[in-house]
Amino acid sequence: MPSARSENRAASFSPTRRGLLRGAGLTAGGLLIGMSLPPVARGQTAVSVPLVARLNAWLHIGRDDRITFLIDRSEMGQGAHTGLATLLAEELNVDPLKVIIRNAPADKAYRNVYMIKSMLSGGKAESLSGLPLWGLEQLGRLIGQQVTGGSTSIRGGFDSLRRAGAEARLRLVQAAAERWGVAPAECESADGMVRHPSSNRSLSYGALADAASALDVPDNVALKPRADWRLIGRHDRRVDTFEKINGAADFGLDVREPDQLFAAIRWAPAFGATLKSLDDKAALARPGVRAVVPLADGFAVVADNTWRAMQACDAVTAEWTRPEVDGGFDDAMLWRRLNSMVDTEGKEAHKAGDVDKALGAAATVISADYRLPFLAHATMEPMNATVRIGPDGVDVWAPTQAQTMAQKAAAAATGVSEDRVRIHTTYLGGGFGRRAEADFVAVAAAVAKAVTGKSVQVMWPREQDMRRDFYRPAALHRVKLGLDAQGRLVAWKHALASPSIMKRIFAAATWLGPDETAIEGCLDGTYAIPNTAVKYVAVDTPVPVGFWRSVGHSHSAFVKESLIDEAAHATKQDPLEYRLQLLASRPRHRRVLELAATKAGWASALNEGQGRGIALHESFGSIVAMVAQVAIRDGNLAIERITVAADAGTVVNPAIVKAQLSGGAIFGLTAALHGSITLKDAAVQEGNFDTYRMLQMADTPPVEVHLVDSDAPPGGIGEPGVPPVAPALTNAIFAASGKRLRALPVSL
Secondary structure: OOOOOEEOOOOOOOOOHHHHHHHOOOOOOOEEEEEOOOOOEOOEOEEEOOOOOOOOEEEEEOOOOOEEEEEOOOOOOOOHHHHHHHHHHHHHOOOHHHEEEEEOOOOHHHOOHHHHHHHHOOOOHHHOOHHHHHHHHHHHHHHOOOEOOOOOHHHHHHHHHHHHHHHHHHHHHHHHHHHHOOOHHHOEEEOOEEEEOOOOEEEEHHHHHHHHHOOOOOOOOOOOOHHHOOOOOOOOOOOOHHHHHOOOOOEHHHOOOOOOEEEEEEEOOOOOOOEEEEEOHHHHOOOOEEEEEEEOOEEEEEEOOHHHHHHHHOOOEEEEOOOOOOOOOOHHHHHHHHHHHOOOOOEEEEEEOOHHHHHHHOOEEEEEEEEEOEEOOOOOOOOEEEEEEEOOEEEEEEOOOEHHHHHHHHHHHHOOOHHHEEEEEOEOOOOOOHHHOOHHHHHHHHHHHHOOOOOEEEEOOHHHHHHOOOEEOOEEEEEEEEEOOOOOEEEEEEEEEEOOHHHHHOHHHHOOOOOHHHHOOOOOOOOOOOEEEEEEEEOOOOOOEOOOOOOOHHHHHHHHHHHHHHHHHHOOOOHHHHHHHHOOOOHHHHHHHHHHHHHHOOOOOOOOOEEEEEEEEEEOOEEEEEEEEEEEEOOEEEEEEEEEEEEOOOOOOHHHHHHHHHHHHHHHHHHHHHOOEOEEOOEEOOOOOOOOOOOOHHHOOOEEEEEOOOOOOOOOOOOOOOOOHHHHHHHHHHHHHOOOOOEOOOOO
């Protein structure tokens, strides 16, 4: 079989057999199987075309032995392509590296209903049934988009991809058995071949593909028992490693089309400001500059290379209007606004027992405000997209997480119907939720429209990227805890005020209840607390907000796990033992917490100035505990070690899971230590990595990851490593110094 690679450009096609083969460049003939990710109904996850109405993934085995997997999940370093290929290959009995991954084009068939259900249910979709589940599914189909996010790739495809591989294998074996005149049970498959051991005959999958395609779909396809898995839980070789090493992988900024031009963006200096006028004479006189394109709140300079375009932006004289609302918005105004709103009525998110009565009877009451700032995504690859407008429609090459949104944005910007916009997804140089937006595609399309007939790559210089983001919402949490005379936690009253992501994206989802993306993780039932209440107050600001890696969990875990620590210390109890008492009915959580503590040497002695902190949080179907060990000497903080334990359910690729947990911890650590978007006159003050700092290699602690062996369904893994690290760190700082930190970033 040919050596395979992940091919991250894909032609547009209609989701039919003929359209697939023609548009995706697949060899005619062979075996084609469609599937739905996640399954649209239990027991029906893989079918043969032309039953295409709800299919969003395709497996094709060609006469040339090429195994091609067309899927709508974007690869941004999280290893989704490898994991999905592993699931197919497990049942198909092939090497995952032989599976060619191709990115699907934009199409409504690829809506990620699973993500919408999870998001709107606060991550509890799997526990729903009947009318509530049906309603969420219908809403998901109505508003769902083709998007990679919410740590849903493996969770959504675990059953259906295995079933598709099993169906293909059974049909190939049956085709071989019929050709040889033997029973299928006498045949076996391995390494892309079907063999008949007793007669020493064998045929490749490609040689059998046409015959297999003519066979009926098998009934009740049986999947391999866990004991027979060869790849799931063992395979760790990524399908994209080779092309990333040799430079063949195409990221957004690698796109090169004939006669391509390049553009750089310059945005208005404040949120709400617009372009009043510009003088572009000096810029147009510079070498290589082709055009200056005015935008509603900015402008773009088009040139024959990116550097010339960036330099020419400085030669444009622009006059801007002042924002009509909140023109003087700054950090002080932000916190005054949140503080004034957090005690207003808001929307009830959760209530159990009588929290006010329990607080009134409590022996000890802890009251605390926790503050978290706006955060930027700061992806390694700045925002960019390449667009060409021609007589046959619009082509967009983009590192996008959201293909149908990109398609809509390009259509609106160019005046072309959506069905004439073709989305070619490249690799993403980091996503973290930022590339689930489509603004960078809309801008590129608008610029390309002004330079008709040419491909134009529009890149946002780092400063423009940093100052025109959809930021992680700033948040103020106001919480009261009630402890009884024995130190038991009997009441938790929680109010949260922050800008709402869902109010911006889909306001109707917030009409009846709170923004689930804001309150997720505040109180998820992990700890046994009899009287609880959570409310959410949406607060408007001029700062645009959006999904940031782990979304609401990124701040709720910090608050929840810091307060559990406060309760433990207030009652002079060990923070680990205090948590374990609250987890009496949560064996999975206890096991994760105990594993982290054991591996970190929780009970071992420390020197003066050292401290350990622990935190536990569940998000996206995975349970993660972290222990941070720090040392504080002469007022300087050193993070000596991070120990991670996780129950991510059934693990497909262990090394990728460990890498994601380690990377998530470092991502969250960076935010906890340095992350803060500050404002003055409605303008972001940070511009590049000199002011929006990243964790340096010299300051990065060893991160040790341990996985709990679990047979639970797969959990998400791209995001759960982020939430627990901040509270583990600040709890460790308290243990070392006695200083309780209730605001981020860390300040000693």
